[in-house]
Every structure is written in structure tokens, then in C-alpha cells.
Amino acid sequence: MAEAHSAVAFSFAITHDGWDVNFDREVLYLVWESGVRSWKKRLARFRNSVHNGVYPGHLQSLYVLWSMLVAAHFSGLNIIPFGLVGKAMAILPGETAVWQVAACLIAALTMWLSVIFLMRYMLKMLLMYKGWMYESRVPGAKISLKTKLWVSVVKVLSGWNKPKLYSFQGSLPRLPLPKVKDTMRRYLVSVRPLLDDDNYARVEKKAREFEQTIAVKLQRYLVLKSWWSSNYVSDWWEEYVYLRGRSPLMVNSNFYGIDTICSKSTRKQAARAAVVVHLCLQFRRLIDRQELEPIMLQNMVPLCSWQYERLFNTVRVPGVETDKIVHYHDSNHITVFHRGRYYKVVVYSRGRMLKPAEIQVQMEAILNDPSPPCPNEERLAAFTAGERSHWAHARQTLFNRGHNRTSLHCIERAAFNVCLDDVEYRIDENPKNLEPVGRLLLHGNGHDRWFDKSFNLCFSTDGFVGFNAEHTWADAPVMGHLWEYVIWTELEGSYNSKGDALGTVETPPPPPTRLQWELQSEPLVKALDTSYEVSQKILNDVDLRILMYTKYGKGFMKKCRTSPDGFIQLILQLSYYRDAGRFCLTYEASMTRMFREGRTETVRPCTIESAAWVKAMVDPKVSVEERMRLFRAATHRHQLGYQDAMCGQGIDRHLFCLYVVSKYLELDSPFLQEVFNEPWRLSTSQTPHGQTSKLDLKNHPECISAGGGFGPVADDGYGVSYIIAGDDTLFFHVSCNKTCPKTSASNFVKEIERSLADVKEMFLTYNKLQEKKA
Known part of the structure; x- marks a missing residue:
């Protein structure tokens, strides 16, 4: 097993014999290669930014318009509007043919940008219309003339050019700010089934007092924020709900996903890991190049793609009072955890992404490595499973120098983390007994997942895979999109008859490198024990x-x-x-990604209608016909609440922002205190399911x-x-x-x-x- 490379890339020293210059050509080549790859990505991002900036237009239309103006100008046709070519000539230093062509370019660019921004503004105005959400989707149901016209215009404006991942970002409308009166009305209706008459009267009185007093002032600040920011909720939601939370991420915040339950084409852990890692890197390349098409509702209304930016190369860094999300623009390696040891695995070499067969060689090298973990290395990830402030103090004081700093930086900068578990999942043998796998993916043993990373891929010895994802950087649908792409692309053929990853290994890939640690100091061991005890208490x-x-x-x-x-x-x-x-306050997450930088809104499924149906179901005296009537009414009410949430007319995000403003202004509100004390x-x-066209059941x-x-x-x-x-x-x-x-x-x-x-x-x-x- 290869250890860390001891040679430096370049060294310079003065000796008795003169100057002594040493350099490692291989390391210098890797540095050069990394720089070239970085500049290629910058150019690609610039090109995509230009494409997205002029969407739904296309640069080719500018070239066509320029050619037409040149032809019209030199033919003497007086059809160029507003005399744009003549006005451009007046500011140019000459009148030769070259300068006349340049004047035509300026005129064409002026006309073209005017049309483009008019189209973008029209598209943005059209996407603010949400009436189509409330129309019946039952086959044969009539669609209003207004919605039909809207559909036609939207398709015309957005169908000129194939969109890239972020093409619609500039055309998405901002999340609307509801009126306080409307939010209060919806809130009171939502809590009615949870309260008796006396408590409801008390809450109603508090709500009215709030609406007529400090809510007026708080709303004014939110109006300003809604005008100024791209989304009046998302930055505060990320900051106060996630980053300022001091409780452990494990179980309390992170979520997990399980493999499909069908039999797999391979039982080899290294082969499965190699293919899934390769497909994840392919997905990252699709995001970087923006070749991933944005998700469209009804093949027409785009969803915000902002959350995809931080899917890879991202880590949540602990802070004493608040954490922060750190996203690196690029990373050419992943990290792997196996039997208490951490490895750096380079997945790009000689200007290309490694093939699955090459990554399999790297994974096999890790699995076959007999070396033991360093003292306390096996439990190291317990820091990420414990209290956030404790981890922040330890990180600042115990990981600020030497091997600890270098190795920690390697993990945090990795594209993602891979865990090669030393257990079988056996999902296909008994798919109805998935609890052990769920527990392994949710929390593992409390110290075998790096919970700060955007996601961890976890592989069993029998060839199954799952993931554990951090929640701050994005919501579950983004991770679900990646998961569908990986699982279903894999079915297209990824293994040979022996169960190995397809492809040939012509030259040995870069060997995995063991990360080095210094974890034996008494303060570090004591801090690690504290986090470990917390993690064990939670998972048990x-x-x-x-x-x-x-x-x-x-x-x-x-x-x-x-x-x-x-x-x-x-x-x-x-x-x-x-x-x-009894009934309880119920949370259901819905998305608000029809708006720019939208994340989630709360649907409150416990409604007056649902409570009436539940009571009818437990009352044997109620007829089936009455139960069915109440069931229809309850599902209709739930669907209406879900539609309101998706359209920016929810309850809880508005109340949350009002609460944040009240804290900034140091204004106490008994009503808001009661709202946010309700568990x-x-x-x-x-x-989320069916986000890709690859899903084929x-x-x-x-x-x-x-x-x-x-x-x-x-x-x-x-x-x-x-x-x-x-x-x-x-x-x-x-x-x-x-x-x-x-x-x-x-x-x-x-x-x-x-x-x-x-x-x-x-x-x-x-x-x-x-x-x-x-």
C-alpha cells in the first residue's frame, strides 16, 4: 500500500558546493494538469454564463441579425430602425468598410439585447401566473381560456433554444410575500382541529392583537427584503434553521437513502463502488457543463436549479456560534473510509476522469491494505456526529497544524466521501426487513460517516449501496435526482460476466494515499471521547x-x-x-422551487376536514357514504394546501421571517412565541421519485x-x-x-x-x- 509521497514538488537550497535545486517531475505535472483543468472549467463556466444570460435567445440569432444589417447597410436599404447604424458610426473613429461593419455589429447587438431582455421579462411575468396549479388535472376536465393562452405563450418563449441547467434562473420570479391578514387566517384554520374552544379563542385573540400591532412594522421590513433579495426566506432559513443549530447533525438533521431492492449485477464491493463513484462524477460533470436539463413541471414550468451548485465539493464547517457552508469550485479527489482508515483517492489523471475499472483497482488496493488505523483514527468522525460548538473548538485548537490540518482539509475539499463498510446489507434476501440497513445509513456506528460532507456513499461487502446526506446545502429532491441518475444509468450495463467494472486498465491509476493523523494528545482524546459518547447516546x-x-x-x-x-x-x-x-401539529415538506432560490414550505395536513374524516373512521355508527364524502373533502383540502404552499402562499415561512425580524428589532410577540414553541x-x-427520464419500472x-x-x-x-x-x-x-x-x-x-x-x-x-x- 502506497503511503504519502515524501518528495516535495520543488526545493531550493544553498550548499558549500553551490546551489542545489530539486524537483519532482511527477508532482509538478500533477500541479500543471490541475491548473489546466481548472482553466478549462473557468472557460466553460464563462461560456455557459453567456448562454444563460441571453436565454431564451441564442448567439446564432445575433450573427444572423448582424449579417442582415450588414447586407441592408451596404445595399442602401433604409430599413434599419432608429438609424442605429448611423448613430454607431458617429461614435467610431473612422468610416472605412471595417468600421461600417463594426457599426452594424453595435446596432445588431443593441437590437438583439433589447429583444432578448424583453423576452426574458415577459417570461418572468408569465411564470408568476400560478392559476394553472389550481385547475383540475382529471382527464377530460376543462381548462380555462386564460390558462390555454398562457401555456401557448410560455411554450413559444421558452421553446426557441434548448435550456441548460441554469438557463431559467434569471427568468424565475421571486417568492411572493403574503399579506399578514391572509397568513393569520390560514394559521387559525390550521390549528382549529388541535384546540378546544377556550384555547382556540385565546390563540385567536393573540393572533388578532399581533396582526393589528407589531405585525404591521415587521411586515414593512419583509417587504423591503422581498424587493432587495432574490428570495426573502432562503438565506435566513439556511442560517437560523440549519447553520445556527448547535445540536448534532447525525439523526437530527442528516437523512439517508437506500439502494433498489432488486438483485445486483455484481456482488463485488470494489466493483460496485467504482461504478457508482464514476457515475457520481459523471453527474458532477453534467452540472459543471450545465448539460443537465432543468426539471420542468408539466414539461413547461422550470424549477430553480440553484441547489445543484453545492451538491459536490461541499462541506459544513463547524463554528462556535454558527457553522458555514464551504463550497470548492473543483476537486480532483474523493476520500474513502475503510476499517478505521482514511484515504485520498485521485479520480482524475492525465487530463481525464478515471474509468470504472481503474477506480476498482484503487478500491481493491484499499480493501487489501492490511495496515491498522492510527491510534484514535477509527473514531475520528465522531467529532462530526457530536455537538457542533464542541467540534468547532476542537477543530480550531487541535486541527490547526501538521498532519491533522492537512488531512482534515483533504476530507473537507473532497468531491464526496465514500465508506466501504465491513458488513453485508442483504437487501434482496429479505427486502421487508430493511431496518438494519436504514440504521447503518442513518447513523452507522456513530463514527464511520463524515456527517459534515454534502453526502457519504456507503457500500456493503455484498455489493449494495446507500447514502447519508447533510441537509443544509440543499433539500432531498436534489440528492434524489443524483440517486435516480446513478441507479438507473448503472442498469444500462456496467459490469462484465465476472462482476467486475467494465473497461481495461492500460496504465496503473494513481494509488490511494493514506491520510496521516496525530491523534494521541490528551486534549484531543478527551474531546473525541466527549463527541463519541454523545453519538452513542443518540444512535442507541x-x-x-x-x-x-x-x-x-x-x-x-x-x-x-x-x-x-x-x-x-x-x-x-x-x-x-x-x-x-389525539391529533397533533403535522409537518409535510413541499417545495417552492418554482421561485428563484426556493427551498421548502410547510403543508399542514392536520385540517378541519381530515380531523372530521378520522373521527368518522373510528366511529362505527358513521356510514360508508359519509366516510367517503368526508374523505373526498379532506383530500381536496389537502391538495389545496399543498398548492398554496408551492405557490408561495404558505403559513410557516412567512411567520418564521416575521419572527426573525422581531428578534432583530427586539420586539417580543406572545403570538410568535407560542407559534414557535409548538412541537x-x-x-x-x-x-421524490421520477425526476429523470431514466426511471423505467x-x-x-x-x-x-x-x-x-x-x-x-x-x-x-x-x-x-x-x-x-x-x-x-x-x-x-x-x-x-x-x-x-x-x-x-x-x-x-x-x-x-x-x-x-x-x-x-x-x-x-x-x-x-x-x-x-x-
Whole structure:
């Protein structure tokens, strides 16, 4: 196994014999190669910036217009508007033919930019229209004339040129700021099913007082921020919800994703790791070159692509009071953790990305390395799993020099981190028993994932893969997009008959380099022990259950002519009520990426309508017809709430920003204090699915995605992630704390199964009654 290269790239010394100059040609070549690659990327970024800056126009149209003006000018045709060529000639130093051509270029550029920016402004104004979101998508439903005209104009303006990843960024509208009156009305409606009459009257009084007093002043500041900033929420959301949080990232913030549950083409850990790493690097190249097309709703409305910028080469650096996200523009290496040892693996050599077969050689070298870890190296990542301020102090004082500083910088600057686990996942043997894999990916053993990195790829000895992702830099759909691309591209053929990665190794790739550490000082060991104890306490308290439900899925929901997400959310409301005997404040994440730099908004699925339906389901006296009527009303109300959230008319982000302003102005608000002291006892999220055209369950029905999950938000609550994986398959990832006597993930999963069966029975019974009446 190769150790760290001891030679320096260049050294200079004066001796008794004269000057002594030493240099390592190989290292200098690597430095040169890295610089050339960096400049190529800068030029590519500049070219893409020009393309995006003039979208939906194209530079070719400028050349055509220039040619037409040159032809018209020299032909003596007086058709050039506003005499632009003559005005340009007046500011040029000569009147020769060359200067006349230059004047035509200035005139063409003026006309072209005027049209381009007019088109961009029109597109931005059109994308502010959200009426299409509220129109029925039921087949055969009528679409308003206004929406039809809107669709036609949007397609004309955005269909001139194939967009790049960031082409629509300048045309996306800003997140609208709701009126305080509207937010107060929505809030009071959302909390009504959670409060009795007396408590509701009390909250209503506080809300009215807030609306009529300090809310007026707070709103004025938000209006200014909404005008000045590209998004009035996102920077504060990232800063105060994520970066200023002092609790550990592990379980509390980071989330995980699981491999597909089908049998794999290889059981070789090194081969699978090589192919997945290579495909991740391909995805990074698509982002760098902006060859990845932006996601379009209804193939027409673009979503903001801003979050993709920090998918790779990104780390969350701990701070004493607040962390910061550090993104490096480029990185030619990844880091690998195996059996307590860290390695630097260079994945670019001689001007190109290494092939999967070459990366496999590197991974095999790591797996075959018999050297033991340095003292305390095995537990080093526990720092990233512990309290943030503690890690910040340790990082500043114990990792500020020598090998520790160099090796830490190597990990933080890596494209991403890879964990070669020393266990089997056995996903395909028993896909209904995924809890051990979920726990490994959510927290591992508390010190085998670098939780600060944007994401960690985790590979089992039997060839399965999962990931653990940090949440600050982006939301789950971005990581889900990468995951779909990797998993489904891999199916196109990545291994030979022996299970090795395709390709040949003509020259040996750069060998992995062991990172060196100095971890034996008493202060460092003591600090590491503190973080380790915290991580062990957290992971031992996690109660995680994963339900694979195969009795029905999206296919049955479509037959019920209802929103699949609304269907599942009502299932969760019924399950929680049966489990806890009451309703609770429920969080469901929705995206606001139809707006520039949009992230998420909260949908509150516990509504007056859903509570009425749940009570009807537990009351045996209520008829099936009444239950169905209430179910339809509840799903319709949920869909309306989801649409409001996506269109910037949610509740919680507006209240959050009002709260931030009140803290800056040192204005106390009993109403806002009560709002933000309410715990989210049921935190839910649907795993994004179908973000790429590669997803093909018709030809590969066995490759069902198991989705992913996260930890509970409240100490006495549940974290529930779900994925509608196919026409007959659903996955639920349910987490809670073992030490809480009021929660049990096993009981909640049983209630979910019971609720799913009861709702299906409700529909079947109702359909039979309708057939009899007909």
C-alpha cells in the first residue's frame, strides 16, 4: 500500500558546493494538469454564463441579425430602425468598410439585447401566473381560456433554444410575500382541529392583537427584503434553521437513502463502488457543463436549479456560534473510509476522469491494505456526529497544524466521501426487513460517516449501496435526482460476466494515499471521547422501522381518483390518532422551487376536514357514504394546501421571517412565541421519485426504490418518510426515540398497515353500494 509521497514538488537550497535545486517531475505535472483543468472549467463556466444570460435567445440569432444589417447597410436599404447604424458610426473613429461593419455589429447587438431582455421579462411575468396549479388535472376536465393562452405563450418563449441547467434562473420570479391578514387566517384554520374552544379563542385573540400591532412594522421590513433579495426566506432559513443549530447533525438533521431492492449485477464491493463513484462524477460533470436539463413541471414550468451548485465539493464547517457552508469550485479527489482508515483517492489523471475499472483497482488496493488505523483514527468522525460548538473548538485548537490540518482539509475539499463498510446489507434476501440497513445509513456506528460532507456513499461487502446526506446545502429532491441518475444509468450495463467494472486498465491509476493523523494528545482524546459518547447516546435512542407494503400502491389510488399524496397523508392522520388518541401539529415538506432560490414550505395536513374524516373512521355508527364524502373533502383540502404552499402562499415561512425580524428589532410577540414553541410531533415527507427520464419500472419492475428516511423532529414525536414506489408497492420509514414512553415505531407501523387496509375496504364497500344503486 502506497503511503504519502515524501518528495516535495520543488526545493531550493544553498550548499558549500553551490546551489542545489530539486524537483519532482511527477508532482509538478500533477500541479500543471490541475491548473489546466481548472482553466478549462473557468472557460466553460464563462461560456455557459453567456448562454444563460441571453436565454431564451441564442448567439446564432445575433450573427444572423448582424449579417442582415450588414447586407441592408451596404445595399442602401433604409430599413434599419432608429438609424442605429448611423448613430454607431458617429461614435467610431473612422468610416472605412471595417468600421461600417463594426457599426452594424453595435446596432445588431443593441437590437438583439433589447429583444432578448424583453423576452426574458415577459417570461418572468408569465411564470408568476400560478392559476394553472389550481385547475383540475382529471382527464377530460376543462381548462380555462386564460390558462390555454398562457401555456401557448410560455411554450413559444421558452421553446426557441434548448435550456441548460441554469438557463431559467434569471427568468424565475421571486417568492411572493403574503399579506399578514391572509397568513393569520390560514394559521387559525390550521390549528382549529388541535384546540378546544377556550384555547382556540385565546390563540385567536393573540393572533388578532399581533396582526393589528407589531405585525404591521415587521411586515414593512419583509417587504423591503422581498424587493432587495432574490428570495426573502432562503438565506435566513439556511442560517437560523440549519447553520445556527448547535445540536448534532447525525439523526437530527442528516437523512439517508437506500439502494433498489432488486438483485445486483455484481456482488463485488470494489466493483460496485467504482461504478457508482464514476457515475457520481459523471453527474458532477453534467452540472459543471450545465448539460443537465432543468426539471420542468408539466414539461413547461422550470424549477430553480440553484441547489445543484453545492451538491459536490461541499462541506459544513463547524463554528462556535454558527457553522458555514464551504463550497470548492473543483476537486480532483474523493476520500474513502475503510476499517478505521482514511484515504485520498485521485479520480482524475492525465487530463481525464478515471474509468470504472481503474477506480476498482484503487478500491481493491484499499480493501487489501492490511495496515491498522492510527491510534484514535477509527473514531475520528465522531467529532462530526457530536455537538457542533464542541467540534468547532476542537477543530480550531487541535486541527490547526501538521498532519491533522492537512488531512482534515483533504476530507473537507473532497468531491464526496465514500465508506466501504465491513458488513453485508442483504437487501434482496429479505427486502421487508430493511431496518438494519436504514440504521447503518442513518447513523452507522456513530463514527464511520463524515456527517459534515454534502453526502457519504456507503457500500456493503455484498455489493449494495446507500447514502447519508447533510441537509443544509440543499433539500432531498436534489440528492434524489443524483440517486435516480446513478441507479438507473448503472442498469444500462456496467459490469462484465465476472462482476467486475467494465473497461481495461492500460496504465496503473494513481494509488490511494493514506491520510496521516496525530491523534494521541490528551486534549484531543478527551474531546473525541466527549463527541463519541454523545453519538452513542443518540444512535442507541433511535427506534427505526421500515414498512414495505405490497397489497396495493399508486395503481389503486389512481382508480380511487384521488391525490396519492393526500391519500397517504390521511392514512398517517388516522394512524397517529389511533396511536396517540389525539391529533397533533403535522409537518409535510413541499417545495417552492418554482421561485428563484426556493427551498421548502410547510403543508399542514392536520385540517378541519381530515380531523372530521378520522373521527368518522373510528366511529362505527358513521356510514360508508359519509366516510367517503368526508374523505373526498379532506383530500381536496389537502391538495389545496399543498398548492398554496408551492405557490408561495404558505403559513410557516412567512411567520418564521416575521419572527426573525422581531428578534432583530427586539420586539417580543406572545403570538410568535407560542407559534414557535409548538412541537411538530408528526414530521412527514414524501421521497421524490421520477425526476429523470431514466426511471423505467415497466422494463425493470423488480428495481423498486426503497426510498429513505430521517430522524424524529420532536422528542415525543415521529419522523415519517414515505415513497409511492410503484403501482403495488409503498415504503414507510418511521423513526422515534426509544426513551419516550409515548411513542413506538413498531406500533405506529402496525397502525399504518391497519389504516391502509381500512381505507381500501372503505373504497371497495362504497363501490359495491354504488353498483347496487345503479
